[in-house]
Amino acid sequence: MDLKNHLKDIFVLRSKIDNYRSRAxxxxxxxxxxxxxxxxxxxxxDLGSYPGGWSQxxxxxxxxxxxxxxxxxxQMESLPGVKFIKGDINNFKIxxxxxxxxxxxxxxxxxxDMSPNISGHNIIDQSLMINLFNSALxxxxxxxxINGNFIIKVFQGYNFKNYINNLKNYFKLxxxxxxxxxxxxxxxxxxxxxxxxx
Numbered sequence: 001m002d003l004k005n006h007l008k009d010i011f012v013l014r015s016k017i018d019n020y021r022s023r024a025x026x027x028x029x030x031x032x033x034x035x036x037x038x039x040x041x042x043x044x045x046d047l048g049s050y051p052g053g054w055s056q057x058x059x060x061x062x063x064x065x066x067x068x069x070x071x072x073x074x075q076m077e078s079l080p081g082v083k084f085i086k087g088d089i090n091n092f093k094i095x096x097x098x099x100x101x102x103x104x105x106x107x108x109x110x111x112x113d114m115s116p117n118i119s120g121h122n123i124i125d126q127s128l129m130i131n132l133f134n135s136a137l138x139x140x141x142x143x144x145x146i147n148g149n150f151i152i153k154v155f156q157g158y159n160f161k162n163y164i165n166n167l168k169n170y171f172k173l174x175x176x177x178x179x180x181x182x183x184x185x186x187x188x189x190x191x192x193x194x195x196x197x198x
Contacts, residue, residue: 110148
């Protein structure tokens with residue numbers, strides 16, 4: 001999408017009116033409405049948080065008693081009530097920072113809107129996506145509480161079925177969802193993983 005069309009994008013326009021940091025906020029709103037993922041949720045990890053649109057939604061609907069840890073390789077402007085960690089999910093030192101902040105607590109919900117820097121080369125991009133996926137899943141297995149939920153963006157490609165099959169080893173239910181706010185030409189899709197069980 002070129003800049004001119006992007007600026008005419010209904011979700012870009014709405015985000016300015018609603019004072020959201022990103023049009024991606026509406027993707028999370030759709031997911032929350034359809035799958036009720038914020039019920040009984042107080043401790044959340046937001047992976048790939050920049051520029052903060054998803055953390056904004058979480059804080060708005062969960063209130064001041066919720067704890068949100070946001071992570072991104074890009075510096076995110078601060079948000080009240082959100083702990084931001086700058087770093088790469090693929091770096092185990094960043095995992096250790098999250099563990100230290102949690103201090104033994106388990107997380108209710110992990111959301112991931114992470115995306116690799118797209119090169120345009122399918123094999124390279126898929127490899128980068130797999131690394132992000134594996135790092136996010138590894139983090140889930142260590143800090144997500146039993147019956148906790150996980151939302152992750154992936155790109156449809158030759159590894160798409162592998163993503164789903166892998167997640168089914170850890171979650172009671174895995175659903176595929178493409179939000180209305182997701183651009184129609186985009187290969188992005190969200191996997192809604194409900195009921196972590198091991």
